[in-house]
Amino acid sequence: MQTALHTPVCDLLGCTYPVLLAGMGGPARSELVAAVTNAGGFGFLGMVRESPELITAEIAKVRERTDRDFGVNLIPAATKRELLEAELAACIAAKVPVMALFWDLSADIVKRLRDEGILVACQVGDAKEAEAAQEAGAQIIIAQGVEAGGHVRGRIKLATLLPEVIASVDVPVIAAGGIVDGKGLATVLRAGAQGAWIGTAFLATTESFSHDYHKQHIVDAQPGTTVHTDAFHVNWPKGAFVRVLPNSVTRGERGDPFSGQKQAIGNEGARTIWLFSTDSPLKSMTGDFEAMALYAGEGAGAIRAIVPARERLNEIVTEASRLLEAAPKQSAAEPQPASPACYAREADDSYMGYASREELLAFLNELLEAERAGARVTARTAADAPDAATKTLMRDIHRDEARWCAMLLKWIAHLQGDASPNVGAFYGKCMAISDLAERLAFLNRGQGWVAKKLREMLPKTRDDAMHADFSAMLKSHEENIARANAML
Numbered sequence: 435m436q437t438a439l440h441t442p443v444c445d446l447l448g449c450t451y452p453v454l455l456a457g458m459g460g461p462a463r464s465e466l467v468a469a470v471t472n473a474g475g476f477g478f479l480g481m482v483r484e485s486p487e488l489i490t491a492e493i494a495k496v497r498e499r500t501d502r503d504f505g506v507n508l509i510p511a512a513t514k515r516e517l518l519e520a521e522l523a524a525c526i527a528a529k530v531p532v533m534a535l536f537w538d539l540s541a542d543i544v545k546r547l548r549d550e551g552i553l554v555a556c557q558v559g560d561a562k563e564a565e566a567a568q569e570a571g572a573q574i575i576i577a578q579g580v581e582a583g584g585h586v587r588g589r590i591k592l593a594t595l596l597p598e599v600i601a602s603v604d605v606p607v608i609a610a611g612g613i614v615d616g617k618g619l620a621t622v623l624r625a626g627a628q629g630a631w632i633g634t635a636f637l638a639t640t641e642s643f644s645h646d647y648h649k650q651h652i653v654d655a656q657p658g659t660t661v662h663t664d665a666f667h668v669n670w671p672k673g674a675f676v677r678v679l680p681n682s683v684t685r686g687e688r689g690d691p692f693s694g695q696k697q698a699i700g701n702e703g704a705r706t707i708w709l710f711s712t713d714s715p716l717k718s719m720t721g722d723f724e725a726m727a728l729y730a731g732e733g734a735g736a737i738r739a740i741v742p743a744r745e746r747l748n749e750i751v752t753e754a755s756r757l758l759e760a761a762p763k764q765s766a767a768e769p770q771p772a773s774p775a776c777y778a779r780e781a782d783d784s785y786m787g788y789a790s791r792e793e794l795l796a797f798l799n800e801l802l803e804a805e806r807a808g809a810r811v812t813a814r815t816a817a818d819a820p821d822a823a824t825k826t827l828m829r830d831i832h833r834d835e836a837r838w839c840a841m842l843l844k845w846i847a848h849l850q851g852d853a854s855p856n857v858g859a860f861y862g863k864c865m866a867i868s869d870l871a872e873r874l875a876f877l878n879r880g881q882g883w884v885a886k887k888l889r890e891m892l893p894k895t896r897d898d899a900m901h902a903d904f905s906a907m908l909k910s911h912e913e914n915i916a917r918a919n920a921m922l
Contacts, residue, residue: 438755439619442855443574443606443628446553447532448503450474451751452629453619454576454608455636457507457534458584458729459483460716463643464492466636468499469743474751478505478534483513483669486524493528505532505555509585510540511671512712526550534576537587537671539563541570557610557631559588560595561602561836565813568603575603576631579611583634583677583731585670585712586662592622597840600626601809602832604857614733616753623758624847626802626839626855634731635750639743645715647723649740651679657735665691666727668711676712679728683710688725699725760850788896795851797891802842804884807858809835811877814865824870827921831881831914838907845900871922878918885911 441452455462455470457478467477479496481489489506496504506525510518522543525533533547536557547554548571555574556567564575577599579592588595592611600607609622610631619630637644638652661684664675682688689695691710700707700721707713707721715723741749789797809832816828846853860880867873888908895901 438759439623439751441606441623441628443608446574446606447476449476451747452608452623453747453750454478454629454631456584456610456631456633457481457505457536458633458637459507459509460714461633461637461642461644462507464495464499466639466641466643466743467504468496469639469641470636470747471496471500471502471504473744473747475747476504476532478507478532480507481521482507482509483517484521485517486520489521489524490528493525493530503531505534506530507534507536509536510543511538512669522546526552535572537585537674539566539570544570544572555608557587558599559586560590561598561813563587564599564603564607568605572605574606574608575599576608576610577627578631579609580662581612581677581732582610583637583660583734584729586675586677589675593625594840596622596625596627597843598836601806601836601839602813604810612732614731614736614750616750616755616757618733619750619754620757621847623754624851624853625843626853628855632750634729634734635737635746636743637729638737638740639746640740641743643717645717645719645723646740648715648726648728651728652730652734652737653740655679655730655734655737658732660730660732660734666710666712667691668708670712676727676729677731679730679734681724681728683725683727758852787894789891789894791849791851793894794900795846795849797887798842798846798849798851799854801884801887802839802846803854803856803858804860804880805835805839805842806856807861807864808877808880808884809839810857810861811864811873811880815870815873815877818870820870823921824874827917830917831877834910834914838910841903841907845903874918875922878915878922881911881915881918885915 439451444452451474453475455477457480459480459482462480467479470477479492508521532553534555544554554572555576556572557576557578558564558567559578577595578587579595580586580589581592596609606628608629608631609627613630613632614635622630638649660677661680662675662677663684665683666676697709698706699709700719702719714727714729812828812832816825819825843853864876867876885908888904892904
């Protein structure tokens with residue numbers, strides 16, 4: 435069934451809504467995965483460092499509760515190779531339809547899963563990682579902004595990261611990081627994402643396997659209080675940062691996290707929970723929960739109750755649908771002007787020679803498609819460049835193109851329009867040119883076309899801030915044209 439929120443990834447995954455339950459290690463067990471999936475989202479079991487027996491059992495429990503597809507999330511970098519092999523074997527034997535991988539790119543694992551007919555998603559922290567993941571065979575890219583709760587791969591705000599990743603890859607991109615409500619979902623969909631990867635909002639649900647202590651602290655959290663820290667590091671690759679709610683550990687009251695001293699603070703059956711470990715409080719644990727990692731994204735302050743997962747999902751998609759379907763805000767109707775001279779200020783934009791909202795949106799989307807094409811051309815050409823000068827130029831232009839994609843998306847959202855998901859035909863035409871010099875010359879003509887469009891639109895742009903952005907974009911393209919001409 436199609437909805438107002440329908441995106442191509444819904445067809446790819448077989449879900450009703452483009453809302454993906456983050457594969458949170460611990461909280462995302464069978465009950466939560468089934469609840470989100472049955473409600474129309476797409477759930478991922480969080481099975482990091484879990485035994486193959488538990489993985490097999492959890493997969494079976496999900497299938498007892500739903501006949502819809504779901505996925506499993508594994509983290510190779512945080513798992514000993516022997517255990518990882520057993521985890522992969524369990525997922526393959528169970529014929530899991532979708533797998534998500536996080537933290538490091540394991541190209542061999544991606545290939546192995548693809549060979550088994552499994553759809554593979556990779557979570558990344560920057561555009562370079564996204565390109566590498568696509569090259570390795572990933573069919574979905576999850577772009578994780580620094581606002582995300584739990585383990586955070588990158589250091590880039592989602593608003594900056596998302597357009598850069600979208601501009602760099604050809605596969606569907608899912609946004610992650612601080613998204614807890616319909617406003618967040620609508621924002622990333624308007625920005626060109628095909629869905630949202632949501633964790634914190636579903637952690638605070640009745641079906642989550644998190645301990646009530648953790649859930650309540652999510653509900654009690656105030657906006658802007660989460661902490662980005664590397665204090666919780668035991669059992670994880672060095673240098674890893676997490677986003678958590680503040681506690682005695684983040685305040686430095688439990689000593690030096692890197693002293694090497696081991697202190698037990700809890701248990702999960704026979705397994706010891708150590709101070710400064712990456713473990714978060716679960717229903718199956720006992721101990722000093724206050725000193726454990728209370729994972730939470732930056733959106734935690736907007737969550738005010740522990741509710742069933744279906745209710746939370748419905749709240750998110752209802753609000754997002756309303757926002758996306760809402761008519762653009764219009765100013766109050768002005769009196770009909772008696773003459774242009776007397777009522778020039780009251781005349782609408784088109785009457786005064788300025789571009790209408792519809793004209794601006796068409797222009798913005800036209801340039802957005804072109805900039806995406808340019809970003810992908812420069813990314814691919816940089817990889818193939820035989821010399822450092824060409825490589826540097828292509829990387830510089832690529833960064834500019836991604837930056838302008840973000841700017842264009844910002845103004846499309848401001849006008850409450852729908853962002854085109856397409857890549858301009860220029861990409862295919864340019865990449866069909868094998869000779870590097872000829873390709874650069876063709877790329878430069880494309881840059882010139884964008885510059886021409888900007889010059890034509892600038893006199894018709896009434897908004898001062900939009901005019902300034904267009905002027906900066908024009909200057910950037912003119913400078914890049916000059917650099918390319920000098921090289922040619």
